Amino acid sequence: MKSRLLRLALLAGLVLGTVSGAAAAAGSKLVVAFLPKSKGNAYFISCKAGAEKAAKELGVELLFDGPTDSNAAKQNEIVENWITLGVDVIAVAAENREGISTALRKAQKQGIKVLTYDADAMPDARSFFVNQATPEGIGHALMDEAARLLNGEGEFAMIVATLTAANQREWQKHIEARLKDKYPKMKLVAVRPCDDLKDKAQSEATAIMSANPNLKLIMSICSPGVPGAAEAVKQAGKTGKVRVIGLGLPNENRRYVKDGVTDSVILWKTEDLGYLTIQAGVALAKDQLKKGATSFKAGSLGTFEIKGDNILLGKPFVFNKANIDQFNF
Amino acid sequence: MKRHFRELSVAGALLAVLAAMAVFAPAFYQPQPLLSLATREAPTLIVACGMAFVIIARQIDISVGSQFSVCGVCAGLLAARGWPLAAVLPASVAIGALLGALNGFLVAGLGLPSIVVTLATMVTLRQGLNLVRQGEFVNLPDGVQWFGLSQTTGQWLLVGFALLVLVVLALALRHLAAGRFVYAIGSDAEAARLAGIRPQRGTFFIFVFMGALVGLAAMLNLVQSPQVQPLTGNGLELKVIAAVVVGGVAISGGRGNLWGAFAGLLLLACVAPALIHLRIEAYWEKAIQGAIILLAVVADGWRSRKAKG
Numbered sequence: 001m002k003s004r005l006l007r008l009a010l011l012a013g014l015v016l017g018t019v020s021g022a023a024a025a026a027g028s029k030l031v032v033a034f035l036p037k038s039k040g041n042a043y044f045i046s047c048k049a050g051a052e053k054a055a056k057e058l059g060v061e062l063l064f065d066g067p068t069d070s071n072a073a074k075q076n077e078i079v080e081n082w083i084t085l086g087v088d089v090i091a092v093a094a095e096n097r098e099g100i101s102t103a104l105r106k107a108q109k110q111g112i113k114v115l116t117y118d119a120d121a122m123p124d125a126r127s128f129f130v131n132q133a134t135p136e137g138i139g140h141a142l143m144d145e146a147a148r149l150l151n152g153e154g155e156f157a158m159i160v161a162t163l164t165a166a167n168q169r170e171w172q173k174h175i176e177a178r179l180k181d182k183y184p185k186m187k188l189v190a191v192r193p194c195d196d197l198k199d200k201a202q203s204e205a206t207a208i209m210s211a212n213p214n215l216k217l218i219m220s221i222c223s224p225g226v227p228g229a230a231e232a233v234k235q236a237g238k239t240g241k242v243r244v245i246g247l248g249l250p251n252e253n254r255r256y257v258k259d260g261v262t263d264s265v266i267l268w269k270t271e272d273l274g275y276l277t278i279q280a281g282v283a284l285a286k287d288q289l290k291k292g293a294t295s296f297k298a299g300s301l302g303t304f305e306i307k308g309d310n311i312l313l314g315k316p317f318v319f320n321k322a323n324i325d326q327f328n329f
Numbered sequence: 330m331k332r333h334f335r336e337l338s339v340a341g342a343l344l345a346v347l348a349a350m351a352v353f354a355p356a357f358y359q360p361q362p363l364l365s366l367a368t369r370e371a372p373t374l375i376v377a378c379g380m381a382f383v384i385i386a387r388q389i390d391i392s393v394g395s396q397f398s399v400c401g402v403c404a405g406l407l408a409a410r411g412w413p414l415a416a417v418l419p420a421s422v423a424i425g426a427l428l429g430a431l432n433g434f435l436v437a438g439l440g441l442p443s444i445v446v447t448l449a450t451m452v453t454l455r456q457g458l459n460l461v462r463q464g465e466f467v468n469l470p471d472g473v474q475w476f477g478l479s480q481t482t483g484q485w486l487l488v489g490f491a492l493l494v495l496v497v498l499a500l501a502l503r504h505l506a507a508g509r510f511v512y513a514i515g516s517d518a519e520a521a522r523l524a525g526i527r528p529q530r531g532t533f534f535i536f537v538f539m540g541a542l543v544g545l546a547a548m549l550n551l552v553q554s555p556q557v558q559p560l561t562g563n564g565l566e567l568k569v570i571a572a573v574v575v576g577g578v579a580i581s582g583g584r585g586n587l588w589g590a591f592a593g594l595l596l597l598a599c600v601a602p603a604l605i606h607l608r609i610e611a612y613w614e615k616a617i618q619g620a621i622i623l624l625a626v627v628a629d630g631w632r633s634r635k636a637k638g
Contacts, residue, residue, distance in 0.1 A: 041463045069460045163611060192611050198466075198558040199550070203369050207602035210362035211354070224558055227466075231554050235365050235480060252466050255555055 030060040032089040032281050033082045034274070035075060037119065039066035042251065043270055044093070046329035047118070050274030051091075057299055058282050063087065072096035079103040083110055089281040092126070093118035101125035113284040117277040123309060127284055127291065130277045131310040132268045135167070138221075139174025141316040142245065145264050146217055147183045149243050154216035157190040157208045159201050159229055159246075161222035171221050171247075189215065194225045201228025202235075209236055220246030226265060230256035250319050250327045257324050265319040270329060273313055275301060280311055335577030335628065336589035342621075343596045346603060354606035368484040368553060370598050371491035372397075372546035374591065377569040378498045379542035381590040383443075384573055385502075386535050387515040387582025388436060392447040393543050393569065395454035396428045397562030400547035402458060405467035405557040414476060414552070421551075422544040428454070429540020433533035451566070462559040469555050476552055487549050494545075499587035511535065516583030571618065572597055575625040579633075597621065 034051050036044030048064050055062035063082070067074035072095040080103055082090055090107055094100045094116055104114050104125035117130035146156055158175070160168045172191070179186060190208050194201035205218055205228060218229040226246035230253070233242045244262040256262040279298035283289035289296055296311055297303045305312045319327060350357040357363075376393055383390050404421040408414065428450070435446040475483025502508035510531050513521040518528040551557060576593030578585025600617050604610075 038463060042465065069463070190605060190608075192605065195564060197560060197563060198554075198556075199369065199561060202554070203366055204601065204605070206362050206365045206369075207605040210359050210602075211356060211606040211608075213356070224560070227554075227556060232365070236361060251468075252556070255468070 030058075030089065030282060030285055031063060031085075031087040032060050032091065032278055032285075033063040033065070033087045034278065035078060035090065035092045036064075036066040037075075037093045037095050038068060038070045039064070040068055042329040043249065046270040046327070047093075047274035047277075050269075050271035050276075051278045052274075053271070054275045054278035054282075054299060058279070060278075060282055062278065067095075070095050072099040075100055076103045079107060083107050083112065086110075087112060088285045089113045089115070091130075091277045091281050092116050092121065094121040095119070097121055113281060115277065115281055115284065117273060127309065128280060128289070128306075129310050130273065130280060130313065131307075132273050132313045133316050134312065135170040136174050137312075137314075138247065138266070138316055139171050140178050141266050141318070142171075142219055142221065142247070143175045143178040143183070145245055145266060145318060146219055146243075147186060149245065149263055150186065150216050152183050153185040155187045155189045155212060155214050156217040156219060157192070157205075157212065157215060158188060159192055159194050159204060159218065159220040159222065159225040161196045161225070162193050163191075168221060175219075175221070194220075194222060194228060196222055196224055198224040198228040198231075201225040202232045205229040205232035206236065209233070209238065209242060215242055217243040217245065220244075220248070222246075223248040223252065226262060227252050227256060230261045234259070234261050249329060250324050251329060253319075254324055257319070257321055260321070263320065265324070266316050267319065268313055269317045272301060275299070276304060276311065276313060335625075335632075336586065336592060338628070339576055339589055339592040339596060339625075343592055343599070346596065346599050350599075350603055350606065354603075357602065357606045364481070364484050364488070366598070366602060367488050370594065371487045372550040373565065373568060373572075373598075374491045374594055375494050375542050375546040375549065376565060377572045377590050377594050378495055378587055379539040380569045381573045381576075381578050381585060381587050382498075382502070382511055382535055383539050384570075384578050384580060385515045385582060385585055386511050386532060387518070388443040388532060388535065389570070389580075390429075390432060390443065390447045390536065390539050391566045391570070392428070392432060392451035392454060393539065394562035394565035394567075395451045395458070396425055396540055396543045397547050397550070397565050398458055398559055399428065399454050400425045400544045401551055401557045401561050402462060402467055402559050404544075404548055404551050405469055408469050408473050408551070409467060411470070414473065417551075418545075418548050421548045422541050425544025425547065426537050426541040429537040429543070430533070432540070433536030436536060437529040437533040455563075458559050464559060466559070467557040469551070469557065471555075473552060474555050483552065487553070491549065494542075495587060495591055502587060512583055514582075568597070569594075571622050575621055577625070577629075579629060580626075593625075 051062060065078050075095050090112055101122040104121055108114050114126040115128045116126045118132060120129040189212050192204040194204055209215055220226045220229050226248040230244045233239060233244055239261050245264045248265045253262050253265045276298050280289060294306050295303050296306055400421045403424050404417050407417045407420055432447055432450055435441050436443045510526050513526055514528045514531045521528050572594035573590045574580055576589030578590055597618055601614055604614055
């Protein structure tokens with residue numbers, strides 16, 4: 001329904017364009033389509049804000065649509081519609097890596113430039129992946145932040161989602177490597193799973209603190225674990241004595257960050273992710289960004305490194321008491 | 330003595346674990362962490378009581394975790410809209426009872442097997458909630474946590490209330506006619522019918538009661554922290570079914586009591602903190618819990634064979 005309206009609008013633009021020169025310029029605007037995993041999700045809405053900023057700066061038209069829930073089939077449908085509509089660029093956060101790739105290959109065959117962000121598709125189905133954070137980047141950011149808070153000394157514990165999840169294992173590996181290389185006076189005394197449950201993380205953190213009286217910090221690498229650990233620290237009356245950090249969303253941690261229970265929440269700047277994606281997409285369409293490039297200048301954000309076909313957003317961002325109010329997702 | 334062998338053996342195992350902790354990890358016995366951990370188990374205890382009713386009546390309800398999440402999120406949203414807790418509580422219980430009535434209607438009214446019915450409602454409710462909330466937490470206003478009281482008072486209140494529910498329900502199950510009906514339906518529905526009990530109606534009300542207890546438990550969970558995670562009830566069904574079975578309630582119905590379920594719950598809940606104190610890797614946690622369940626089931630099987638032979 002929505003896409004039909006858009007098609008009509010574009011058609012109207014074209015017709016008017018033949019009449020008036022000014023409108024013709026508007027009709028020849030590049031059209032960039034931006035697909036989130038789900039359009040109601042605060043995380044993607046904040047990506048969209050950055051995308052809109054880039055579109056405005058570059059003078060391109062931005063289409064934003066996505067499933068209302070995380071639905072791979074619905075994503076395909078939307079891409080198909082955009083192909084019919086004849087957009088110039090499609091940027092996708094893939095819900096299902098293989099699932100979306102067929103539609104994306106079809107788009108490429110029609111001459112549409114395709115890139116992915118947040119979650120990648122198959123490499124042959126897109127030109128570039130805008131990679132928000134490498135496992136190494138996340139691992140180092142967390143470990144460095146822990147060391148900064150403890151002045152490089154003391155016991156800490158880690159809460160993970162499960163002991164076997166691939167991404168968690170990968171992050172943990174980089175955290176432990178960094179610990180070994182740079183912080184000999186810090187000691188990891190416990191690693192506990194919370195099954196992605198905030199309440200379980202709270203129980204785990206409570207027991208970890210009672211078993212380790214010298215514990216100085218709890219680091220959670222799964223997002224529900226951060227508020228869970230913070231609640232445990234608060235209930236134990238150890239605010240400030242046991243620090244809490246972790247990977248997570250500002251909204252889930254705002255209260256604890258403001259109360260001084262949680263020191264830092266680490267993630268990337270989602271707005272920058274959206275901004276960089278649109279900048280890269282437009283550069284692709286204008287042939288300013290080609291395969292094999294090693295760096296890319298994205299408007300007001302400056303230059304980003306490209307590794308292979310991954311455009312790297314760079315170091316994760318640290319949300320803390322001083323800046324958390326600027327972010328709403 | 331022999332009659333309560335199963336319950337007593339679980340209580341014995343629990344005492345053995347607690348004694349071992351006193352010897353090997355005395356730091357386990359610190360009042361604040363123990364009270365916090367006990368408070369976290371208070372909602373689970375209430376759901377386990379309901380589950381014992383359901384299993385004694387020879388049914389099962391694996392949708393309790395999803396019901397718990399739905400009640401928790403709905404209650405959280407109402408509280409966030411400024412409803413007083415005195416109004417949120419009955420609302421949460423009513424929502425739970427309604428979800429239970431749906432299960433009860435499908436099982437007792439249409440005669441469908443409860444494991445399939447509640448599997449379906451479990452998945453539907455969970456996915457429905459994911460669709461609506463997208464995993465987003467419900468942030469609660471100040472004054473919801475601990476009913477606005479001090480933390481220690483709030484925690485004692487919740488633990489005390491859960492224990493009160495346990496005692497009342499255990500006595501009702503043992504001494505009230507309605508309680509005895511639950512056993513009658515579970516041991517032999519046909520005999521119960523001939524004795525003048527209407528097993529369908531009984532089963533329906535047991536599911537409604539289960540749901541209402543879940544709504545109550547969700548409320549006890551809500552007031553423990555300033556936010557509700559929509560996944561909050563994930564895995565709760567396994568936790569309470571395990572506790573009930575370990576506690577000597579026969580999965581084939583008609584036998585067991587709430588004291589056993591209580592001991593089973595405590596035994597399983599002790600595993601994770603005990604491992605943390607003994608510095609044993611987390612990999613062992615689920616394996617040990619599984620072994621405890623297996624042991625309980627084997628003991629039941631052995632006992633019933635002996636009784637027949």
